[in-house]
Amino acid sequence: MEREFRRAILARGAGGPAVPEPYDALVKEVDEESFRVTDAQVQAVLQETGSERETFEVILTAAIGAGLRRWDAAEKVISEAAGAAT
Amino acid sequence: MRLPEVERGDTLRHRMLIAAISRVTGMRLPDAARVAFYRQDFAGPSIGAWTQKTMRGPSGWSVPERELMAAMVATWNSCPFCIGAHSAVAVRGMDKDILGAALADYRTARIPDKLKAALVFIEKMTRTPDDLTKDDARAALEAGLTRNELEDAAAVASLFAIVTRYANALDFDIPTPDNFDKAAGMLLRRGYA
Numbered sequence: 001m002e003r004e005f006r007r008a009i010l011a012r013g014a015g016g017p018a019v020p021e022p023y024d025a026l027v028k029e030v031d032e033e034s035f036r037v038t039d040a041q042v043q044a045v046l047q048e049t050g051s052e053r054e055t056f057e058v059i060l061t062a063a064i065g066a067g068l069r070r071w072d073a074a075e076k077v078i079s080e081a082a083g084a085a086t
Numbered sequence: 087m088r089l090p091e092v093e094r095g096d097t098l099r100h101r102m103l104i105a106a107i108s109r110v111t112g113m114r115l116p117d118a119a120r121v122a123f124y125r126q127d128f129a130g131p132s133i134g135a136w137t138q139k140t141m142r143g144p145s146g147w148s149v150p151e152r153e154l155m156a157a158m159v160a161t162w163n164s165c166p167f168c169i170g171a172h173s174a175v176a177v178r179g180m181d182k183d184i185l186g187a188a189l190a191d192y193r194t195a196r197i198p199d200k201l202k203a204a205l206v207f208i209e210k211m212t213r214t215p216d217d218l219t220k221d222d223a224r225a226a227l228e229a230g231l232t233r234n235e236l237e238d239a240a241a242v243a244s245l246f247a248i249v250t251r252y253a254n255a256l257d258f259d260i261p262t263p264d265n266f267d268k269a270a271g272m273l274l275r276r277g278y279a
Contacts, residue, residue: 015216026255029255030251030252030254030255031251033164034163034164034165034250034251034252034253034254034255035163035164035165035254037254037255037257039088039257042088042089042255046089052089052090052091052092053091053096053125055089056089056092056124056125056128056256057125057128059251059252059255059256060128060129060248060252062251062255063247063248063249063251063252063255064129064248066247066248066251067244067245067247067248067251068244069215070211070212070215070240070243070244070247071240071241071244073211073215073216073218074207074208074211074215074218074223074237074240074243074244075237075240076218077218077219077220077222077223078223078233078236078237078240080220080223081220081221081223081224081227082223082227082233
C-alpha cells in the first residue's frame with residue numbers, strides 16, 4: 001500500500017477525514033463499532049485491493065489509528081496533570 | 087476468520103508452525119496467534135513486542151490486573167474473543183467471583199480502589215477519548231496511582247483499542263472455555279512475543 005494512503009487510513013481510523021469508498025465504510029466501522037463489521041464490507045475492500053495482504057493492512061492500520069488516538073489523548077492529559085502537580 | 091490466508095498462514099514455515107502447535111496443544115491455534123504470524127514485514131512483530139512489554143514487562147500492576155484491564159477494554163468494545171482470552175488469564179491470578187463482578191460492574195466490585203481509579207480513566211479513554219481532560223488524570227493520580235502506573239494502564243487500553251478492533255473486524259473464531267483456559271496457560275508460560 002502506498003505510504004500516503006496508509007497514512008490517510010491511519011488518520012481515518014483515528015476519527016479523521018473520510019477516505020474513498022469502499023475503504024471508508026470498513027475503516028469507519030473498525031474505528032467506531034468494530035463488532036458491526038460485515039463480510040460484505042471486508043469483501044468490498046478485498047475486491048478493490050485484489051489481495052488479502054492489503055486488506056489485512058487496511059484493517060490493522062485502521063485499528064492502530066484508533067489505538068494511537070487514545071494513547072495521544074491519554075498521554076496529553078497525564079502530562080498536563082503531572083506537570084501541574086509538580 | 088474473514089481472511090482465509092491469515093487463517094492458513096502466508097509462508098510454508100508459518101503454515102507448518104500453525105499445524106504443529108495445533109497438534110501438540112490439541113486445540114486449534116487461536117486466531118490472535120495466526121494474526122501475529124501473518125505479514126511479518128508489517129505490524130506483527132511490533133505489536134507482539136509492544137504486547138509483551140505492556141502485559142508482562144515491569145509495572146506497578148500485576149499480570150492479573152493488566153489482564154483484567156484488557157478484558158474490561160474488550161467488554162467496552164464488545165469483543166468476545168478478547169473478553170474470553172484475557173478473562174481466562176486474569177482468573178488464574180484472582181478470585182473468579184471478583185473477576186465476574188468486575189466485568190459486570192467494576193465500580194461495585196471488590197477490587198482495590200487504585201485499580202478502580204485506573205479503570206475509570208481507561209473506560210473514558212476507550213469510549214470517549216476526545217472528552218478526556220487533565221481532571222480525569224488528576225483524579226487517578228489523587229487516588230494514589232503514580233504517573234507510571236497511569237501510563238501503564240493507558241498503554242494496556244491503547245493496545246487493546248487496537249487488538250479488539252482487528253479481532254472483531256477479522257471475525258476471530260471463538261474458542262471453547264476449555265480452549266481459552268488452555269491458551270491462558272500458554273500465555274502465562276510463554277508470554278506474547
